[in-house]
Amino acid sequence: GENVEQHPSTLSVQEGDSAVIKCTYSDSASNYFPWYKQELGKRPQLIIDIRSNVGEKKDQRIAVTLNKTAKHFSLHITETQPEDSAVYFCAASSGNQFYFGTGTSLTVIP
Amino acid sequence: DSGVTQTPKHLITATGQRVTLRCSPRSGDLSVYWYQQSLDQGLQFLIHYYNGEERAKGNILERFSAQQFPDLHSELNLSSLELGDSALYFCASGGTSYEQYFGPGTRLTVT
Secondary structure (H helix, E strand, O other), rough: OOOEEEEEOOEEEOOOOEEEEEEEEEOOOOEEEEEEEEEEOOEEEEEEEOOOOOHHHHHEEEEEEEEEEOOOOOOOOOOHHHOOOOEEEEEOOOOOOOOEEEOOOOOEEO | OOOEEEEOOEEEOOOOOOOOOOOOOOOOOOEEEEEEEOOEEEEEEEEEEEEEEEEEEEEOHHOOOOOOOOOEEEEEEOOOOHHHOOEEEEOOOOOOOOEEEEEEOOOEEEE
């Protein structure tokens, strides 16, 4: 089955700096890679996603890159703000199953 | 609000008991996915239903079962409950694209 690894497990940045979270996957059949933000006690919320036929996608301060050959994808958050503080999860899917990374707890220090 | 509803919000029960968690997907979505989120294990995929049919199974215990009904709502049944089953249980719904949207979750506490 699929194995998704996520690093780092915790990340602290100063407000205004950039944050990068990296994930690797093992199953070459995976073709959809979403990222979720989860605040304490709340549901995971989809913030950005990328499909395997695209190398990069950007939405305002958030971007995701995918390297299919190396089987890794990354989340980039620029100009971080305190409200970006949360746990971020990556996932890999072939459509019927979703496999999640173990999460990155991001703290943005004002 | 994602449009996905889950009931109940909280559930406290004793070991050995059986409970049923309910999920209603967003209007128009045919897929329902179930996940278990424990403190030390992140989000674990349990099972996926599409239009009433089971599509994929993940790390779902034999004590757990699920089904999706003709009106597309889904139920997750957990039986012979153990202390280790205490967790947040999320369902997520999806449409024709791969995107999935999570419900608010059911917090299960087994005492």
